[in-house]
Amino acid sequence: EKVVIVGQGYVGLPVAMRAVAVGYDVVGVELDSRRVSGLIAATSYVEDIGDADLAAALASGRYLPTDDYRRSEGFAIAVITVPTPLRESIPDLSYIQSAAASLAQTLSIGATVILESTTYPGTTEELLVPILEQGSGLVAGRDFYVGYSPERIDPGNSRWGFVNTPKVVSGIDAESLSRVKEFYGNLVEQLVPVSTPKEAELTKLLENTFRHVNIALVNELAIFATQLGVNVWEAIDAAATKPFGFMRFTPGPGVGGHCLPVDPSYLSWQVRKMLGQSFRFVELANDINNHMPDYVVQRTMRMLNDAGNALRGSRVLLVGLAYKRDTGDIRESPSVRLVELLQEYGALVQAIDGHVEAHRWPVGVERVELTSETLGAADIAILVTDHARFDFELIEQSSTLVLDTRNRLRGPSVERL
Numbered sequence: 001e002k003v004v005i006v007g008q009g010y011v012g013l014p015v016a017m018r019a020v021a022v023g024y025d026v027v028g029v030e031l032d033s034r035r036v037s038g039l040i041a042a043t044s045y046v047e048d049i050g051d052a053d054l055a056a057a058l059a060s061g062r063y064l065p066t067d068d069y070r071r072s073e074g075f076a077i078a079v080i081t082v083p084t085p086l087r088e089s090i091p092d093l094s095y096i097q098s099a100a101a102s103l104a105q106t107l108s109i110g111a112t113v114i115l116e117s118t119t120y121p122g123t124t125e126e127l128l129v130p131i132l133e134q135g136s137g138l139v140a141g142r143d144f145y146v147g148y149s150p151e152r153i154d155p156g157n158s159r160w161g162f163v164n165t166p167k168v169v170s171g172i173d174a175e176s177l178s179r180v181k182e183f184y185g186n187l188v189e190q191l192v193p194v195s196t197p198k199e200a201e202l203t204k205l206l207e208n209t210f211r212h213v214n215i216a217l218v219n220e221l222a223i224f225a226t227q228l229g230v231n232v233w234e235a236i237d238a239a240a241t242k243p244f245g246f247m248r249f250t251p252g253p254g255v256g257g258h259c260l261p262v263d264p265s266y267l268s269w270q271v272r273k274m275l276g277q278s279f280r281f282v283e284l285a286n287d288i289n290n291h292m293p294d295y296v297v298q299r300t301m302r303m304l305n306d307a308g309n310a311l312r313g314s315r316v317l318l319v320g321l322a323y324k325r326d327t328g329d330i331r332e333s334p335s336v337r338l339v340e341l342l343q344e345y346g347a348l349v350q351a352i353d354g355h356v357e358a359h360r361w362p363v364g365v366e367r368v369e370l371t372s373e374t375l376g377a378a379d380i381a382i383l384v385t386d387h388a389r390f391d392f393e394l395i396e397q398s399s400t401l402v403l404d405t406r407n408r409l410r411g412p413s414v415e416r417l
């Protein structure tokens with residue numbers, strides 16, 4: 001059976017690879033031609049998919065990366081895994097709309113279309129279905145089937161991968177659900193059926209909003225604990241020994257990535273737009289998490305001030321720029337806001353991050369290496385991202401002053417959030 005996966009990013013590529021492995025004929029539609037040539041050359045750009053995995057899929061003759069939707073002709077199953085970003089805090093579903101319109105051209109009777117992209121409840125039935133019906137002249141439920149199944153990919157997680165992470169599944173009707181279950185039942189170990197796509201869409205948003213809100217909680221707690229002279233990090237680790245009913249989250253310089261800063265806002269946008277009310281937990285969490293870079297700068301100013309230096313003219317060294325450890329992703333990273341603020345205050349900003357590619361490097365920031373010279377030459381260092389490759393002892397010993405936003409450092413010149 002032919003399966004089309006629209007979008008070959010960190011969500012779509014693992015689905016494609018797994019579908020090939022279990023015997024499907026897979027067409028991976030990817031509009032970024034650089035990515036397509038990478039796939040054809042078996043050069044992976046997705047953390048959990050190795051070049052060898054790609055080579056094996058290509059060698060099977062059952063994997064075709066392409067930017068041409070016409071290759072999806074006659075698909076039995078199509079899975080849409082395209083981005084759903086925010087544009088000025090408003091959900092941008094244009095990628096879903098264009099993927100659906102393109103698939104409608106090759107949609108045939110008996111086919112199933114599944115949406116995986118994170119979006120607000122109602123998108124599958126109210127946006128995806130009409131586009132598929134109008135573009136094909138077919139009737140959903142009667143001629144073709146539609147479902148929703150959120151992704152739970154956690155890049156770099158060696159314990160929970162695509163196959164062993166339970167998969168929430170749904171369909172617009174009983175027959176659609178059974179076809180969605182049949183497909184994913186061949187790919188993963190455990191399915192979690194829910195009654196309609198709306199519940200499945202909400203499940204994903206709940207998972208990420210829960211995470212976002214709890215990070216905001218420990219961030220706000222960190223601000224007050226420091227003023228109270230209490231070590232919040234110790235309290236968090238001690239609380240984490242409670243074997244039931246507690247989940248460990250840690251403070252940080254802000255919440256980055258393209259999921260957590262985005263997904264909860266799909267919910268708060270929907271509640272405001274469709275109900276005229278405010279989803280206060282989400283809006284409060286956004287306020288607190290977005291405030292963390294400003295708080296880091298305030299703490300930096302105070303530390304420099306205590307050492308007799310103004311922020312203006314001081315050399316500030318950011319150790320790490322990526323939004324989380326061991327990735328090079330700087331999208332929505334708190335460091336972007338940090339750099340803006342520090343430069344606004346007239347600081348001379350340098351940074352170290354071997355994971356971040358040159359073309360993503362922030363403007364006006366001098367790129368330096370992690371050496372005792374660069375650490376000693378800076379008036380203050382800020383540990384922004386705790387990449388495993390960093391020599392934390394060197395940072396402790398060589399820094400004049402250091403603000404540790406990840407609780408990885410010890411020593412007299414160290415302050416932490």
Ligand code: SAJ
Nearest residue numbers: 152153154208215249250251252255256257259260323324
């Ligand atoms: N962060 C904290 N404190 C924490 C956890 C995270 O400050 O306790 C920060 C991180 O530094 C980072 C941001 O939040 O800047 C997001 O971190 P993340 O670990 O949530 O990483 P993401 O956004 O790449 O992926 C999350 C993952 N959710 C998890 O349960 C780990 C991933 O599984 C989801 O699939 C993804 O969101 C998504 O698709 O929504």
